[in-house]
Amino acid sequence: DSGVTQTPKHLITATGQRVTLRCSPRSGDLSVYWYQQSLDQGLQFLIQYYNGEERAKGNILERFSAQQFPDLHSELNLSSLELGDSALYFCASSRGTQYEQYFGPGTRLTVT
Amino acid sequence: EDKVVQSPLSLVVHEGDTVTLNCSYEVTNFRSLLWYKQEKKAPTFLFMLTSSGIEKKSGRLSSILDKKELFSILNITATQTGDSAIYLCAVYNAGNMLTFGGGTRLMVKP
Numbered sequence: 001d002s003g004v005t006q007t008p009k010h011l012i013t014a015t016g017q018r019v020t021l022r023c024s025p026r027s028g029d030l031s032v033y034w035y036q037q038s039l040d041q042g043l044q045f046l047i048q049y050y051n052g053e054e055r056a057k058g059n060i061l062e063r064f065s066a067q068q069f070p071d072l073h074s075e076l077n078l079s080s081l082e083l084g085d086s087a088l089y090f091c092a093s094s095r096g097t098q099y100e101q102y103f104g105p106g107t108r109l110t111v112t
Numbered sequence: 113e114d115k116v117v118q119s120p121l122s123l124v125v126h127e128g129d130t131v132t133l134n135c136s137y138e139v140t141n142f143r144s145l146l147w148y149k150q151e152k153k154a155p156t157f158l159f160m161l162t163s164s165g166i167e168k169k170s171g172r173l174s175s176i177l178d179k180k181e182l183f184s185i186l187n188i189t190a191t192q193t194g195d196s197a198i199y200l201c202a203v204y205n206a207g208n209m210l211t212f213g214g215g216t217r218l219m220v221k222p
Binding site: 002033042043044045048055056058090097098099100101102103104105106 | 155157204208209213
């Protein structure tokens with residue numbers, strides 16, 4: 001158990017819908033990262049927050065957004081969902097930037 | 113664009129064998145290289161390497177980085193069935209982005 005928690009574990013929704021994924025980092029970690037893992041793309045970095053501020057951005061679609069709250073938990077919002085958004089979404093946390101990241105158990109999103 | 117390539121894609125060995133997994137990278141403003149093990153779900157952290165030539169070791173696993181030739185290897189000695197997993201290599205750039213390779217799928221047969 002890495003100490004990073006993610007909810008929900010599974011999510012099934014229809015195309016065009018909007019969902020919110022939640023992540024709580026390990027105690028004491030200030031950085032939160034979001035990743036998407038699909039069979040054909042591997043682990044893709046989406047976005048990083050450090051102490052509430054956006055610090056790095058990967059290939060995150062405009063339909064996706066994230067934020068980190070004062071209590072350091074983070075939410076990833078996915079809207080106008082498409083079939084291709086079906087994937088495992090991981091959150092990871094670290095003490096700061098450039099440190100090892102610890103991954104949560106992931107949220108499996110299925111868009112039908 | 114940063115790039116991390118791992119080889120081989122997959123590997124099947126028998127218990128007790130020694131394996132070497134490879135990771136090469138092309139990264140703008142390299143900062144560090146990390147290895148992860150992914151079994152059923154979340155990747156678990158193994159090593160973080162920042163300096164060339166210094167081996168990191170944990171039990172039967174060890175890793176080393178060559179910043180001149182832009183690669184790293186992960187060695188596993190006396191493999192066990194519990195070592196069966198996907199091993200991921202990832203590289204940090206100066207922009208705090210961690211780019212992952214496609215992974216090496218290792219299967220250890222009894």
